[in-house]
Amino acid sequence: MQSLRVVQLYNNSLTGNIPSSLGNLTRLTILSLAANHLGGSIPEGIGNNPHLGFLQLAMNNLSGLLPLSLYNQSSLYGLCVMSNNLHGHLPTDMGRSLPRMQSFLFGVNQFTGVVPPSLSNMSVLQLFDVSSNEFGGVVPSALGALQELRWFSLTRNKFEAHNEQEWKFLTSLTNCSMLRHMSIEQNRFSGQLPTSLSNLSTNIQHLNIFNNSISGIIPSDIGNLIGLEVLVLAGNLLTGAIPESIGKLTQLKELYLSSNNLSGFIPSSIGNLTSLSRLGAGINSLEGPIPSSIGKLTKLSLLDISTNHLSGSIPNKIMLSSISIYLDLSYNLLEGPLPSEVGNLVNLGQLLLSGNQLSGKIPATIGGCVVLETLLLDRNSFQGNIPRSLKNIKGLTILNLTNNKLNGSIPGDLSSITSLQELHLAHNDLSGSIPELLGCSTSLLHLDISFNSLQGEIPKEGIFWNLTGLSIVGNNELCGGMPQLQLRKCQSSKKGLPKSPRIIVPTTGGILVLLAALPLVGFLYTKLKSGLRKELPSPQTTMSDLPMVSYNDILKATDGFSEANLLGKGRYGTVYKGTLENFVAAIKVFNLQQSGSYKSFQDECEALRRVRHRCLVKIITCCSSINHQGQDFRALVFELMPNGSLDHWIHPDIESQNSNRTLSLSQRLDIAVDLVDALNYLHNGCQPSIIHCDLKPSNILLTEDMRARVGDFGIARILNEVTSEASASSLSSIGIRGSIGYVAPGN
Template sequence: MSGIGSIRIRPPAAAAAALRHGNQHCNRRNVFERPWGRRERHRLRVVALDLFSQGLTGTISPAIGNLTFLRSLNLSFNTLQGEIPPTIGSLTRLRLIDLSTNMLTGVIPRNISRCTSLDTMYINSNKGIRGSIPDEIGNMPSLSYLVLFNNSITGTIPSSLGNLSRLIELSLSLNYLEGSIPSSIGNNPYLTFLQLSVNNISGLLPPSLYNLSSLNYFYTADNNLHGRLPFDLGKSFPSIQEIFIGGNRFSGALPQSITNLSKLQMLYVENNSFAGIVPSRLGRLQNLEVLILEDNMLEANNEEEWEHIASLTNCSRLQKLSIGWNKFAGKLPSSLANLSTNLQWLRTTSNNISGLIPSDIGNLGRLEYLDFRDNLLTGVIPESIGKLTLGKHLALDISINKLTGFIPKVIMELSSISSILDLSYNLLEGPLPAEVGNLVNIEELRLSGNKLSGAIPDAIGNCKVLEILFLDGLSLLNLTDNKLNGSIPGNLATITDLKELYLAHNNLSGTIPELLGNSTSLLHLDLSFNNLQGEVPKEGVFRNITGLSIVGNNALCGGIQQPHLPKCTKSTVGKKKKSMPKFLRIVIPITGAIMLLLSGLALAGFCYRKSKVGLKKDDEQPQLTEIELPMIPYNDILKGTDGFSEANVLGKGRYGTVYRGTLENHAVAIAVKVFNLQQSGSYKSFMAECEALRRVRHRCLVKIITCCSSINHQGQDFRALVFEFMANGSLDRWIHSNFDGQNGQGALSLSQRLDIAVDIMDALDYLHNSCQPPVIHCDLKPSNILLNQDMRARVGDFGIARVLDQSTSKNPMNSNSSIGIRGTIGYIAPEYGEGLAVSTYGDVYSLGVTLIEMFTGRSPTDDMFRDGMSLHYFAEASLPDKVMEIADSNMWLHDGLNTKNDTTHMTSIKECLSSVIQLGVLCSRQLPIEPLSVSDAATEMHAIRDLYITTQHSGSYASSAKI
């Protein structure tokens, strides 16, 4: 290298020394090596520093600027933190800098432009990098590769980048850039790779872009671009290979000249407003591998228009084709079965396609994903579908159509189906083929909402890796039931990975197999609304009341205490049981309800007397009254918490402290809420919690196990409630903890937040609408929402809950409150401060604030919310197009958003977030605007979550196509 010996640093110890001290210690033998045996005339100098993926931590020292002879600096794929030191500008000989995939923060130093010899700059995938792109970068004449994607860069794209006459690659995706694309970008004559996807860029595509004849890769997906594509697009990009413009607002027709792009391999135009029929002669695109037209307003209504799609049979390299979510109608052309033998992915989802499935569809033998769902297809499933045996991981979805007849046995012999077989919501009938046992590798089998009859074959137990089995009529779309009868096969428990089993709304009879309780993987079991009878098992999933549903089986008995089933008698546990007489089916529930009411009245009386005694000023202690909860001695609480050790404290509140502990002879962990009876209002809080908890039984509420009302060692009154331990603590801790230093470990993903939101709303819906009289929580906030081991939410802390009387519940806005403001600042409904009574609408307001906080990561009491600004208005101002700007960035740490050009994933995320924030805004409006009920909010939240899950399941295939 022009007389200067190339030096190699021995990582990582030697690297640390060089980063700390620069060239002044370059003669240390333990730091550098000479590449040649002869002695050098000049002092050795560092010219290349390559520490790719060496596990480096800490910060980049400013001393890096002392390595003035450095030509190549590669610190990528480490966990370096802190800012990029401005001394980097001293490295005037630098030709390559790669700081990608670290945890760097701050801005890109403006004086990096002093590195005038720089050819390659990679500073991507550092979410802490913010600020704008320095204009001075446009003054770097040698720069050929500028890669800054997957950061948090804001501002506009500098027009000075058009001065980079040698620029080959410009990659700015996955940032927060806004404004328009500068027309000067068209001045880069050698530009081959332009990546601007997933930003907030708006406006029209500048005409100068169409002068980039060297362009091979054009990515502007998931922005706010609009306008029409030029009719002569085929002349503009003669070398183009990949076009990704999905997730924008482009409109008009797809230009016919697209078919002149002879080198085109991938075309993604999904999620725009393109209309009309697709270009004819698509078959001229001989190099085409992927064509994604979904989610537009494209159409085909007759055989001639369908022929434009059918011409793709001439594209021998075609691997993926989607025309889903458009306006295609009429019959599928039979020629579709003659598409490329390399075709792996075919989707026509959510159109109005009618007629039969092409009888020769089996000719597409290498298909790995076939999705015809949500159309108007009729007739039977063709037998030729059994030829789809060459795909390695086949997924088959023909749900939500009008298919009739029996399920072909050949489908059940497709051992290549390893992810999902979904035939739900059709008109299929007859028995479930015994050949279902051949699906030994399948993960999800969905047959809900049909008219299947007969018994469930024992052979289904051969599906050893089955995770989810839907045979019910109450899945996400809530359509018709099946008519399966007979008993539940006991060998379902032998399916190794079975996690969810839904057999609801059928005609199943007999007893529940004891073996199901032995399954270690089964988490959710729904056997509701059948004709099951006999004793309910007590082990495994049957101990998990939140994952079990057995309602609507009136002849069941026994089981664990929680479902409150009648005790089994000899007649009810006999080997052959008769159905319970009809009059008993009526009497027993009424009797149980009366007994529950009497127990509740006893508990209410107990809590009432305790509160009265607690308010006395003398030393008289409250007397213990018998309640329905099992009582526990004070010494057991003391021992179980290690003497109320500070190490066991889970949290502290106004009225007491919560400890983690265990009970003697119990292996399960517990949470003990010990009330501070010296605090004014603590007896009242204890009473309120007792009054509320005696009424509620729901999977999304924290489960109370027992209580303690006794005297402590000092002879003082002692009150404690013992709850089921929530392994993952409060939601507040998960929302507001800083996970940057943990590589995102522990951050809540978007999917987890959606599930948690659904749980919270289900809990409130139950309290408001299924409890009579309704229970108002009065203090809903993230710190009072706990997460169990499966990261599902449980609403807790009923210390200031209110049970509404009938008049208040009917007219919640007609009476003034005499109890003062209830709740926590930031979450209290504004109308409470105006004297309105406690009502369900107050909880809905708190719900709205909590919902926005969950998805933005911002507390309603943040310093930024002042002078009239609130979390509500902050969220409302982001709708509908700026939700990504206010979203909690921790959500993306595990969602794979650094996957290049994952436009389908990003589109669904934007739509999902917009819907969630909109719902939070509607809930947190101030009265007297017409309030939203919690039942409506819960219905909407379920729909948002379910749509996102459906989109991600189908979108995972699209994502793999775009990498």
């Protein structure tokens, strides 16, 4: 073993400490234990090996100080300890004691102190990375001696430079002709940006000085760095204009200039950067028109020139189909119409045009942005109707048209956008009634229709029962709605028929077997009505009160809808066991290919929105999303009932784990009491009353302590507050509700 020369155990999930016995392998030249789960400190003996050339310990949980013997190991040419919890200072003579060092990678640790000037003695150093530590002070000024240097990163530390003397390290780096990557982002550099920046190697590909306090202008000869692919100057105090020479950087793929004090025009030469995929120049003081030459950037996926003083109209040429991440022109002085070519943005995720002076009609072609998730057109002067073509944007989650001059009615088609969570239409001149269909949206969390000219009765479903998510002020002709809105009652031309109490008890064969005697149920029910176990009606909840989860969350929770997690199947959906954020739940996934399943989802949401009772299965959240095939996806997440359904206890399968288990008399009585309690609440305790319509043993679930919970409201019927023959006849078209053998009276 002592003659062993190479030990490579990369990415093997090793745990524990590094064995000190490795120090006995005196012929070892390469030791790689990276990407494991090793902890503790690095054994001192490892640094005593006179032949060790490469030590790779990155991506572990190592802590403590790096052994001093390693800093004196003259044979080392590679030392990588990135992504650990190591700390300590670098020795002042480190550069002289490690003359063969090529790769010095100490990033993502807790090292402190300064980088010693002796670093310049590592004449063959190629990679130097101390990012994400606590290093500080001034960077050594003689780095130009590192003629082989390719990668130099000081990212996320506390290095400083305030004057020309302290910036000498940058000027010195211009002698490193092999330099490809330099990053000094997120430090404490300030003072004037040296003009020598433009004299760095023409081979440099990545230059990043993001988020410092650097002032001055961008060097006019920045175009000399013809090899640049990524240039990040954002988050500083730079002033002056964007140099025209920037158009010479034809290899540039990403350019970030945001959050500075840049002024002047955007140079038309920017159109020469035909490889550019991302351009960010927001939050500056740029002025003048948007150059139409941006239309030449056919690989552009992100364009952000927001929060400037840009004026003129939006060039139709910049509506590039390649833009997919976002297009942000918000908070400028842009005017005129939104080009109809906006429909070309078929791959766009976010379109942000807020805070301009745009006018005219919102073009109907905007419906061509079929994958748009966020559309912000607020604080402009758009006129005319809200285009109905918005319904084509199925994945839209936020639509903001606030503070415009829109008129006409609110299109009911907006309710067909099944992912819409926020709809802001305030401060316009919209009229007519509020579409009832908006109340049917199960995804809508915020609706602001304040300060318009809307009239008529407010719907009573969905978002219109969510006081925190609804704003309707400034519409003096609205009436009705939930009492907390304190609006006047609506005048009705119809006379309501007197209400008569209705108690509807479903006939369930399994329950009759369980109860054994109907008088017991009558006795229990009488006691409940007399107040022995009276439940006060619980406040209504809304689906928007519940936290939303995504399709990916549910896919992960159920292990890709694995058969191993299957709990049961029904006509409209399948129930899986899944783990969401460290709790186990029952997830009902609706089969939207089955006729009636979408309505079943809506009915169940509507019923669950109105009820809250200890004897009903508790809903945790819901999901209204799109799956990976672009199809609608609906699911409900319930509290998991550990003892399954009552059906499995009174009709067990021979192979079932419950085949030898029976219900005791006390358990049967408890279940009976819970069921009567639930029915009493549904029929008499909530307003309006709800008829379950499918009460049967398989829809009665049992808790850990064998108490009953009623579930599955997929075909439940919600009674109107004023029942009439007309409403009853309208329901008859639905057909008989229930399952064979379990049809409630009145159906």
